[in-house]
Amino acid sequence: MPRFLNKSEKKAGSPPGLEIESRSTSGALADICVINYSKDSLETYHPADIDATPPLIEKEKTAWIQVTGIHDHYSFSRMGELFNIHTLTLEDMVNPAHPPKFEDFDNYFYVTLKQMAFNPDNHEVSETQVSIAVMENLIIFVQDKPSPCLKAVEKRLEAGRKNIRTAGPGYLAYALIDAVVDHSFDVIGQIAEAVESVERDMLEELTPEHLEQIHRLKREVIFFKKQLRPVRGAILSLIKSESPLIPDADIRFYADVLDHVNHILDVVSSLQELLSSMLDYYMSAQGNRMNEVMATLTIISTIFIPLSFLAGIYGMNFKFMPELEWQWGYFTLLGGMVVIGGAMVVYFKRKGWF
Numbered sequence: 001m002p003r004f005l006n007k008s009e010k011k012a013g014s015p016p017g018l019e020i021e022s023r024s025t026s027g028a029l030a031d032i033c034v035i036n037y038s039k040d041s042l043e044t045y046h047p048a049d050i051d052a053t054p055p056l057i058e059k060e061k062t063a064w065i066q067v068t069g070i071h072d073h074y075s076f077s078r079m080g081e082l083f084n085i086h087t088l089t090l091e092d093m094v095n096p097a098h099p100p101k102f103e104d105f106d107n108y109f110y111v112t113l114k115q116m117a118f119n120p121d122n123h124e125v126s127e128t129q130v131s132i133a134v135m136e137n138l139i140i141f142v143q144d145k146p147s148p149c150l151k152a153v154e155k156r157l158e159a160g161r162k163n164i165r166t167a168g169p170g171y172l173a174y175a176l177i178d179a180v181v182d183h184s185f186d187v188i189g190q191i192a193e194a195v196e197s198v199e200r201d202m203l204e205e206l207t208p209e210h211l212e213q214i215h216r217l218k219r220e221v222i223f224f225k226k227q228l229r230p231v232r233g234a235i236l237s238l239i240k241s242e243s244p245l246i247p248d249a250d251i252r253f254y255a256d257v258l259d260h261v262n263h264i265l266d267v268v269s270s271l272q273e274l275l276s277s278m279l280d281y282y283m284s285a286q287g288n289r290m291n292e293v294m295a296t297l298t299i300i301s302t303i304f305i306p307l308s309f310l311a312g313i314y315g316m317n318f319k320f321m322p323e324l325e326w327q328w329g330y331f332t333l334l335g336g337m338v339v340i341g342g343a344m345v346v347y348f349k350r351k352g353w354f
Contacts, residue, residue, distance in 0.1 A: 030069035030076075036061045037157055039166050050075045054082055057138060062169050064157075066150065067142045070094045070129075083108075083140070085133060093131045093142045100230040102237040108135045109243050111173070111234060113180050114227040115147055116187040118220075123194055123213065125187070125220040127227050130180060132173055134245050139169040141176060149179035170246040174253045177235070181260050184228060188267050191221060195271055199278055206285050214282065218275045225268045232261045299354055303344050307337045 034045040034053055038061045045056050050067075057063040067075070076090045089110050092098045103110045112131045119126070130149075131142040141150075153175050156164050164175060198213045235258045239251060246254070314323070314333060323329040348354060 028069060028071050030067050030072040032075075033066040033068075035064040035066070035154070035157065037064070037165055038062070039160075042157060042160075042165075050078050050082065059137060061137070062172065063138045064169075064172060065138065065140045067140065068144075068146055070096065070142065070144045079140070083133075083135065083138065085140075089133065093133075096129045096144055098129065100227075100234045102234040102241070104241045104243055108133050109238070109241065109245055110134075111177065111238060113177065113231055113234070115143075115149065115180050116184050116224060116227060118187045118190040118194075120190060120194060123216050123220060125191070125224050130176075132176060134169050134173045136245065137169060139172050139176075147180075149176070149183050153179050167250065168247070170243075170250050171253070173246075174250055174257065178253070178257050178260070181231070181257055181264070184264055185260070188224065188264055188271075191217070191224065192267065192271060195274060195278075199274070202278065202282065206282065211279075211282055214275055214279050218272070218279070221268060221271050221275065225265065225272075228261065228264060228268070232258065232265065235261060296354060299348055302348075303341050306340050306344075310337060310340075 030050070032047050032050060032053065034047060034056045036043045036045070036056065036058060041061070047053050047056065053065055067079075070076075070093060073094060076094055079085060080087060080090045084107055086105055089103065089105070092101075092110070092112055098112060100113050101111075110131070110133050112129060114127045115130050117126045117128075118124070128144050128147075130147060131140075133140040133142075143150075153164075153172070156175065164171060195217055198210060198217065201207075202210050235254060238246070239254050239258065310333060314321075323333075326332075
């Protein structure tokens with residue numbers, strides 16, 4: 001399946017939401033971590049399953065539930081029952097092909113994002129989905145694979161710096177979204193380095209491999225933009241939602257994330273223009289090289305035109321030709337050819353034609 005076509009794993013005509021009858025019909029078990037924190041305390045728990053999480057949540061603290069793995073549909077079905085999460089939200093959480101978006105419900109708001117990664121060996125961009133559901137004193141973070149973005153946020157919680165411990169789940173959601181977007185900064189920086197490396201190599205020596213590298217990087221930049229562009233709309237919708245779960249004081253932080261997204265998209269547009277310029281340069285250089293070859297062949301052909309004319313005259317089979325029985329005729333003709341050819345080479349050289 002092409003990466004540019006995000007197709008849902010559900011069959012056509014299936015009813016919306018999750019339909020899980022028992023644990024036996026589910027996939028691999030999800031890994032669950034619960035972090036409870038307040039201004040003066042922080043505790044981390046690793047419950048065996050999602051059913052063990054409600055007793056760990058305290059009203060006077062903010063709870064952060066991390067769910068790693070999206071194939072345990074039974075756990076997500078139970079999550080919906082325990083925390084009153086809409087079945088359509090659960091469906092989006094387990095659907096890695098769903099584009100980034102924001103949705104506001106009565107008791108929570110939901111954001112899904114794409115976390116990007118870049119492989120410098122094959123110049124390929126990959127993406128994984130992360131989902132965030134924010135409630136009154138609870139935030140649920142869902143990821144298919146362990147996210148490197150979580151470590152920085154966890155360290156900030158452990159250090160208790162500034163207002164991350166006291167600002168509530170709305171601010172924690174901002175910190176997570178900001179971490180995912182900042183990680184995209186690193187990814188686009190790696191792509192930019194790869195593009196600049198190919199550009200330097202092209203200026204030193206142009207090879208056919210450069211055309212393949214340009215097309216691959218151009219494809220990956222377009223794919224990156226396709227995954228990131230909906231994030232701007234999702235964050236903009238979040239800012240305009242006026243959700244009671246986001247204090248007015250936190251809006252400016254989300255606006256800052258929106259600025260980061262716009263900055264990244266500007267960089268992506270610049271890379272697209274640079275890659276198009278590199279492609280034009282490659283095609284122009286190849287055209288110039290072909291023109292040089294054609295010019296050389298044309299000069300060689302032009303030099304041999306008078307020589308072929310002389311050879312054609314003395315190659316005729318007329319019986320009575322005055323020079324045929326001349327003792328030095330052959331050598332004189334060859335000498336004349338050399339003089340004519342040499343004179344034409346000198347003339348073309350002075351004209352700067354080669």
